[in-house]
Amino acid sequence: xxxxxxxxxxxxxxxxxxxxxxxxxxxxxxxxxxxxxxxxxxxxxxxxxxxxxxxxxxxxxxxxxxxxxxxxxxxxxxxxxxxxxxxxxxxxxxxxxxxxxxxxxxxxxxxxxxxxxxxxxxxxxxxxxxxxxxxxxxxxxxxxxxxxxxxxxxxxxxxxxxxxxxxxxxxxxxxxxxxxxxxxxxxxxxxxxxxxxxxxxxxxxxxxxxxxxxxxxxxxxxxxxxxxxxxxxxxxxxxxxxxxxxxxxxxxxxxxxxxxxxxxxxxxxxxxxxxxxxxxxxxxxxxxxxxxxxxxxxxxxxxxxxxxxxxxxxxxxxxxxxxxxxxxxxxxxxxxxxxxxxxxxxxxxxxxxxxxxxxxxxxxxxxxxxxxxxxxxxxxxxxxxxxxxxxxxxxxxxxxxxxxxxxxxxxxxxxxxxxxxxxxxxxxxxxxxxxxxxxxxxxxxxxxxxxxxxxxxxxxxx
Ligand code: UD1
Ligand code: CA
Numbered sequence: 001x002x003x004x005x006x007x008x009x010x011x012x013x014x015x016x017x018x019x020x021x022x023x024x025x026x027x028x029x030x031x032x033x034x035x036x037x038x039x040x041x042x043x044x045x046x047x048x049x050x051x052x053x054x055x056x057x058x059x060x061x062x063x064x065x066x067x068x069x070x071x072x073x074x075x076x077x078x079x080x081x082x083x084x085x086x087x088x089x090x091x092x093x094x095x096x097x098x099x100x101x102x103x104x105x106x107x108x109x110x111x112x113x114x115x116x117x118x119x120x121x122x123x124x125x126x127x128x129x130x131x132x133x134x135x136x137x138x139x140x141x142x143x144x145x146x147x148x149x150x151x152x153x154x155x156x157x158x159x160x161x162x163x164x165x166x167x168x169x170x171x172x173x174x175x176x177x178x179x180x181x182x183x184x185x186x187x188x189x190x191x192x193x194x195x196x197x198x199x200x201x202x203x204x205x206x207x208x209x210x211x212x213x214x215x216x217x218x219x220x221x222x223x224x225x226x227x228x229x230x231x232x233x234x235x236x237x238x239x240x241x242x243x244x245x246x247x248x249x250x251x252x253x254x255x256x257x258x259x260x261x262x263x264x265x266x267x268x269x270x271x272x273x274x275x276x277x278x279x280x281x282x283x284x285x286x287x288x289x290x291x292x293x294x295x296x297x298x299x300x301x302x303x304x305x306x307x308x309x310x311x312x313x314x315x316x317x318x319x320x321x322x323x324x325x326x327x328x329x330x331x332x333x334x335x336x337x338x339x340x341x342x343x344x345x346x347x348x349x350x351x352x353x354x355x356x357x358x359x360x361x362x363x364x365x366x367x368x369x370x371x372x373x374x375x376x377x378x379x380x381x382x383x384x385x386x387x388x389x390x391x392x393x394x395x396x397x398x399x400x401x402x403x404x405x406x407x408x409x410x411x412x413x414x415x416x417x418x419x420x421x422x423x424x425x426x427x428x429x430x431x432x433x434x435x436x437x438x439x440x441x442x443x444x445x446x447x448x449x450x451x452x453x454x455x456x457x458x459x460x461x462x
Contacts (some may be wrong), residue, residue, distance in 0.1 A: 001045040008104030009052030009072035020054030036105035041111025081198030097180035131175035141171035155202035173226035174384035375401035
């Protein structure tokens with residue numbers, strides 16, 4: 001059986017954070033989840049995470065998976081180090097198992113690479129294989145020390161390196177595949193005899209070699225994939241890599257991007273071809289966008305389903321649905337639970353909340369549509385307010401097809417305006433409007449002739 005162990009108990013002191021290192025997020029997903037997802041590409045029978053103080057948090061995040069979480073006690077009275085961490089999983093391992101060991105702080109690893117790594121190990125009947133890469137500046141990484149035949153002799157941690165060893169550019173990614181028996185035998189012989197006083201997992205290779213077995217290395221070209229995150233600066237660098245990977249994926253699927261360096265799209269988002277996303281847009285959550293859409297300006301879209309041919313300009317849209325051909329913005333806010341049909345126009349400074357709006361309806365300027373059910377081809381003029389809240393309860397406003405709500409109207413809910421009902425500008429409507437009626441609620445206009453002249457005479461006498 002293949003077993004995967006992910007090390008995630010480390011204190012992560014270099015992160016300078018009160019939160020667990022491996023739970024830090026990149027593109028809104030934690031480091032450890034990226035590693036877990038990549039490990040799905042390898043056929044593993046058991047996944048084990050070594051957790052530390054983050055055990056409860058990890059259990060919560062992974063509650064609906066079959067991952068086994070082992071606790072590594074952290075404190076001065078306990079041993080520390082990657083070797084000790086792996087030793088805590090030994091009771092889960094049989095002699096014939098193949099054990100893939102990963103680190104929780106390397107979120108850029110691709111599933112395909114892990115699969116190739118495992119295949120290489122199996123095809124060559126290796127006892128142990130270390131995934132390595134070359135890097136110009138390997139500061140912090142363990143160095144790969146080889147003999148003149150190119151066989152691995154040992155791995156030396158950066159802090160324990162001699163001057164000569166520091167010059168070696170090939171480093172330990174932290175990813176290993178090893179036979180179960182060899183792992184058990186060697187790990188029990190580890191000591192803490194090094195600069196950091198830790199039980200280094202990397203010391204097992206010298207032990208295995210001394211016992212006559214050969215250790216192989218699997219060198220990958222793309223050093224980015226094994227980038228280990230130990231600080232907040234490295235976190236931001238890795239996030240940048242992920243962001244670019246996601247944007248490249250969309251472009252390869254036919255999405256047009258203007259200035260992709262300034263577009264933030266989470267990997268859960270789906271976008272149809274020939275849709276264009278311009279600079280500054282942020283799309284998150286389970287958002288699905290159709291084809292031929294144009295999304296630009298300072299737009300944020302979260303958890304929303306958008307049809308084809310939709311235009312969105314400088315607007316915020318959350319947990320809603322937008323139908324084909326609709327256009328929104330600039331500066332509109334579509335709040336949760338709104339369902340907009342086709343060919344709708346929601347214009348400048350219009351807020352929509354928990355409302356259903358049917359095809360062809362327009363609200364072009366400065367309106368609040370809250371808890372409304374609007375029919376087809378309704379016109380909501382400038383400054384219309386749905387007064388949906390009585391201080392205690394929310395109420396709905398229903399507006400039938402082809403109704404016309406004039407400018408600066410207050411619709412006090414609960415209220416129904418039937419189809420083809422007209423409401424005159426400036427009215428505050430509290431009673432239902434029947435089909436085909438015009439409703440006017442305001443004092444009748446009076447024009448007083450000669451009033452200005454009288455006022456001027458009065459003023460001149462003062
Ligand atoms: C480790 C390797 C180093 C390699 C580098 C690659 C060792 C001794 N060193 O160094 O050769 O080049 O990764 O990124 O293995 N962890 C535990 N329990 C512990 C200590 C660590 O679970 O007691 C976990 C951490 O949470 C982390 C991983 O192991 O996910 C690696 O630990 P870290 O301290 O980051 O090791 P490095 O110094 O980076
Ligand atoms: Ca590390």
